[in-house]
Amino acid sequence: MLCLAMGTVLQVVEKRMGMQLLEVLIEETGNRERAISIAHEEYSIGEKLIMNTTAVRLKLGTGGYHLVVGKAEQMTEQDLLPTSWGHVMKMRYSPWQLAIDAVEEQASPHHDLFVRHDLSLEGTPVVISELHSLLPATVLTLKQNDPQTKIVYVMPDGASLPISLSGHVHQLQKAGFLAATITTGHAWGGDYEAVTIHSGLLAARHVENADIIICMLGPGVAGTGTPYAFSGIQLAEVIHAVSALGGFPLLIPRISFADPRRRHYGMSHHTTAILSRFALRPVVLSMPQVGNQYDTILEQQMVALQKLDKHVIIRGMVANMNRIASMEKEYGSAFTTMGRSWQEDPVPFQTAVLAADQLSGWRVDLAKAFSDDPHCFSSLDTLAGLDLFWTRNGEQP
Known part of the structure; x- marks a missing residue:
């Protein structure tokens, strides 16, 4: 159609x-x-x-x-998106294909950086999430905890392609909360353009010197009610890239107790499918404790993941409603997800705030862990490296 x-x-x-x-x-x-x-x-x-x-x-x-x-009127040829050096095409062979200034290509001032075979994320934390609606709560929490933190947003191409469709990105950059944006794959319109998610992450670290990278899908995810065909499955590739490049992968699970669809009630089947079957490298999973009957449901859903002994699950109590309300007021626009306000469905936003709070508390130890062992998060046995970090940090997975 x-x-x-x-x-x-x-x-x-x-x-x-x-x-x-x-x-x-x-x-x-x-x-x-x-x-x-x-x-x-x-x-x-x-x-x-x-x-x-x-x-x-x-x-x-x-x-x-x-x-x-x-x-619709007759028009003469004109360049609506001028480039400086670009010949890499995005949206290839579609009527909207366009040439962009890829950060990696030969004429780029950053090309020599990407020729190196030893580039690493150097232990940089990467916050990974499926829902674009959680971007403001995540960014604001990180900035509240440390206003000097330099945050770069990397957008994959699993959902919307033009980043300009995101009102959240526009608002967060205008407020100075996001230092830069990078669009990867066929996504386009960021401050930097990258051909792959791998080079996009590396650009965030080495071109923009990001302290924290946020990698969330853009607006407009797709799903089919199956465990194989949904936009969020691309997060498995993101986890692999972060791990292979020596970053610290932290996943915000998709959780809701207001979604009427059974497959998305509690922890979404999207999250469990990614973690149980498609993610071949470990990830740190931030799991909320709500303090009511919902905790029993989440515990039951986590049993299968725990049996895999494949990921590190860190629990924590969620933020109270007053904090979410205050954060929304500071942001200046409503917090909504899947058409629901945070008052109707607070847990998704509480989970994002929890993950950001946890990460803020780990950053000093993460920097030390990487300086002690530059390969601690990129070895084949990444799980052992993560476990060692928790042991030294005193956390209880």
Whole structure:
């Protein structure tokens, strides 16, 4: 299914770097609807546009917006996204393919860095999560705990491709909470462009000197109700990359007690599928203790993971509701996930805050562990290295 429609611009509702929100009049229906443009071009009231209306017609979670394909009038060739050296293509062989300035390619000022065979993340913590909606709570917690922490967001291509669609990224960068963004694979529009998740992570560490890297999917994940076909499965690749490159992988599990779908109740089957079957390297899993009947459900769901003796599970009590409310107020926009407010479904946000709090408390010991043994998080027996870290740090997995 590929639905295209003609529309006329009635109003430019919002405009920011790489994204414009337009109100348009759909010619066929006469309805006033909204469309997003990710092209770097100007629009005027009365101009006619061609729009992709497929997702809205299918009632998918795209925010209820159409996507502008381009202006309907005859136009001359123009470069809407100029590059400095780039010849690497993203969205290859699609009508929207574009050349970007890849941080690794030969003409890049950073090329010599990526020629090295010994590049490592040097024990840098990487916070991994499936839900883009948890990005603000995670970043704000880390910055509250240490305002000087330099945080870089690395976006894989498992969900949305243009990073400009993320209002969270725009707002966090505008507030100075994110130092930089890197888009990897076919995702595009970050401060830096990388061909792979591996080089994107390394760029965060060595080009931007990140203290903490956050690697979450962009908005718009897909699922099929099966353990094989969902966007979050890409997190297994992220775990492998972080581990192989000598980083410290910390996973925020997808947890909800308000989702009506049984497969997402408590710890989502997405998280359990990744950790039990697809992640071939260990990860540190931050697990919340809610302090009520939900803890029994989470304990039951963790049994299978514990039997695998494959990951390190660290539990902790969640933040109270007042802290989440205060954080939302500081952020200036509502905390929502899967269409639900944090008041309706607080545990996802409490889990993100817990993971960020735990990481803040470990950072000094992580730096020491890496300085004592630069290969402690990249050896084949990574689990032993992680276990040794917990023993020295006094934690009880």
